[in-house]
Amino acid sequence: SPMIVSFGEMLIDFVPDVAGVSLAESYAFIKAPGGAPANVACAIAKLGGNAAFIGKVGDDEFGHMLANLLNKSGVNSDGICFDKDARTALAFVTLKADGQREFMFYRSPSADMLLKESELKLDLIKQAKIFHYGSISLISEPCKSAHMAAMKAAKQAGVLLSYDPNVRLPLWPSPEAARDGIKSIWDQADFVKVSDDEVEFLTKGDPKKDDVVMSLWNDNFKLLIVTDGPEGCRYFSNKFKGKVNGYKVKTVDTTGAGDAFVGAFLQAVAKDPNLFNDENKLKEALVFANACGAISTTQKGAIPSLPDKAQAENLIKEAK
Numbered sequence: 001s002p003m004i005v006s007f008g009e010m011l012i013d014f015v016p017d018v019a020g021v022s023l024a025e026s027y028a029f030i031k032a033p034g035g036a037p038a039n040v041a042c043a044i045a046k047l048g049g050n051a052a053f054i055g056k057v058g059d060d061e062f063g064h065m066l067a068n069l070l071n072k073s074g075v076n077s078d079g080i081c082f083d084k085d086a087r088t089a090l091a092f093v094t095l096k097a098d099g100q101r102e103f104m105f106y107r108s109p110s111a112d113m114l115l116k117e118s119e120l121k122l123d124l125i126k127q128a129k130i131f132h133y134g135s136i137s138l139i140s141e142p143c144k145s146a147h148m149a150a151m152k153a154a155k156q157a158g159v160l161l162s163y164d165p166n167v168r169l170p171l172w173p174s175p176e177a178a179r180d181g182i183k184s185i186w187d188q189a190d191f192v193k194v195s196d197d198e199v200e201f202l203t204k205g206d207p208k209k210d211d212v213v214m215s216l217w218n219d220n221f222k223l224l225i226v227t228d229g230p231e232g233c234r235y236f237s238n239k240f241k242g243k244v245n246g247y248k249v250k251t252v253d254t255t256g257a258g259d260a261f262v263g264a265f266l267q268a269v270a271k272d273p274n275l276f277n278d279e280n281k282l283k284e285a286l287v288f289a290n291a292c293g294a295i296s297t298t299q300k301g302a303i304p305s306l307p308d309k310a311q312a313e314n315l316i317k318e319a320k
């Protein structure tokens with residue numbers, strides 16, 4: 001089946017073993033592999049799709065553990081590089097009692113930031129149907145230049161571009177730098193997925209208002225999707241817009257829900273690139289993506305909780 005290449009960071013989240021504590025209060029942490037672009041690649045593979053990941057990790061225990069995890073998950077890992085000097089990126093993450101996520105990153109610099117243009121497996125990118133990326137790889141050089149070169153190669157080869165900015169403010173020098181950096185590649189994408197919170201951050205407006213969302217529209221886009229946790233998602237295109245309701249599940253950890261959603265959606269696009277011209281088909285794909293996002297919240301960790309096709313179809317059937 002057509003290949004989807006996901007580009008960016010793969011890292012280890014350290015998550016408190018009990019819920020609702022701050023990072024300072026936490027006694028013990030569990031290793032949870034993550035990094036949004038890597039999660040997306042795993043989500044696609046779990047659904048039976050053809051996914052590859054491009055990024056850099058440290059030539060250390062954690063880096064090899066992550067590369068092995070990709071292989072075990074059925075993701076093509078030919079595009080992974082190992083840095084001899086820098087360590088695999090680490091992030092300490094917690095969902096505090098007030099429901100806010102707290103992040104602390106160890107990047108000084110971490111291996112993912114050191115991917116060079118010369119290390120890119122361009123053949124992999126040129127063969128793809130879809131090239132997917134976030135914004136964390138834009139934060140510093142040399143990774144930023146590698147990211148730009150990869151996008152350019154994809155575009156020249158007629159590959160569809162998919163962008164999920166995944167705003168992580170603590171990684172940027174300032175909120176303004178984040179906004180500018182994230183927007184600097186905005187007009188290149190064919191599809192963009194943002195969350196409600198990200199719409200608010202980027203526009204400084206009310207994300208519930210369609211005209212606020214549409215202020216993010218670019219005429220190069222085929223589709224703009226706004227997700228809103230358990231509420232589901234809204235979609236905006238040149239021809240139509242609407243909402244697709246989410247699913248009620250027993251949520252224990254929402255980490256990676258957006259990535260499960262994006263992976264499911266991209267797999268649908270890979271199978272049918274004309275999805276955007278038919279609103280019913282598009283809605284069907286978004287129903288499926290919502291189901292995948294919901295299921296991913298029912299277990300801890302981003303990658304272990306990714307659903308297969310049958311699980312998602314069951315949730316959709318049960319909810320009818």
Ligand code: ATP
Pocket residue numbers: 194195196227228229230231232233246247248249251254255256257258259261289290291292293294295297
């Ligand atoms: P993250 O950054 O945590 O990976 P996100 O903020 O990018 O996620 P969300 O809007 O939280 O994205 O979630 C993406 C999709 O996953 C939603 O559109 C919805 O379909 C599903 N989802 C997320 N949280 C829940 C939940 N608590 N219950 C049911 N479905 C959910």
